[in-house]
Amino acid sequence: MDNFLRRGGLEVPEPVRRFLQGESDFSLRIEQYQEGDTLVVRADLPGIDPETDVDISIVDDTLHIDARREEDPERMDKKGYRSELRYGERSRSIPLPRGVNQDGVVATYEDGVLELRIQLPEQSEPQTTKVRVVRTGGRGANPAPGAPGN
Template structure:
């Protein structure tokens, strides 16, 4: 579709072009991975001021990222204006493991990339509990040895 708009000489209003090319998705795209006991979340956010255009919060065991990027109105008014950059508001919520402490979260912004490092809580190995399934009704249930046994082993 880019070829149709870019080389075909077809004048398409910017909002329509963006919609047709799938740029109306309101969510941020993230890269996420774990380094030892740290969860790393990276978001490409070029052309923003991280102090005013990004809000990061934690609630309900989720990391919430919200960003804004405004289009330069001086550029929009110029003849032949075309932009393939993403503008507007975008957000994303990422589930966190239970027990993450807010003082263990650090966000940095460098070269257009927002990086959030989250200290993960220590995981205590909880013992596995096996639950026995008891058949009710039918021939096998009537032949069972009476009372219920210890169902948790």
Template sequence: MSDLTKWFDQRRSPFELLDRLFQGEASGAEIRVEQVIDGEALVVRAELPGIDPERDVDVSISEGSLHIKARREEKIEYKERGSYRSEFRYGSFSRSLPMPEGTTQDDVTATYKDGVLEVRVPIPPQAAPPPQSTKINVIRA
């Protein structure tokens, strides 16, 4: 069965197809994110519906990047008159985002609510650049 045939299987309702599209099955395994500055922190919100954050998510900072890795395992069973069908979806997803210079893992916090992982990264204060002086030659006229 080709991939196209699988997608347009007539036993699936149009709502199932839309659900599959919006759950990311048609796209790659990259996590969708939103990044905003909130005061002194960089806030990254990542869409991760249907996961157990304590078991299925790893958040770390290394080499100047925030790394989010997640895996999902989902099983759905359909029982109707005289028939039974089950589906399962599983896979790994990851995303790496550059962080402000000097960011360390020590102060990073993460929360998960309603399918959204929110990671707060304090922005380190930037060292003031050294004052620049330029020698100006004065020419007398």
């Protein structure tokens, strides 16, 4: 498809070209696991500048990662240019346990991999409360203690 577009001299916007080439999934792919009381989230982001091309935030117990990778226009104009690399914007939102402290998040970038380590809040033991069911009306029903008619 790319050769057809280039040979035809058509100037096709980048998002349209990528869609025509079958790249319709713009979400950021991640790997996620827990190590002790730390949640680890990793994403392959080769060829980016982590200081300018990635935005990371936590809003309402949701981790948001937005990353962009720009194609070099100088290379695109070179004879025989072909690229199968992914360019453009990718994003991902990941739900976090309630109470995650933003100060407990550390982001590193090494060898094209963004890694986030998120300190998980202490989880208290879930409390169980028994709820008593009171039978009302109907055949064989006993009115609840203190109910009218007792």
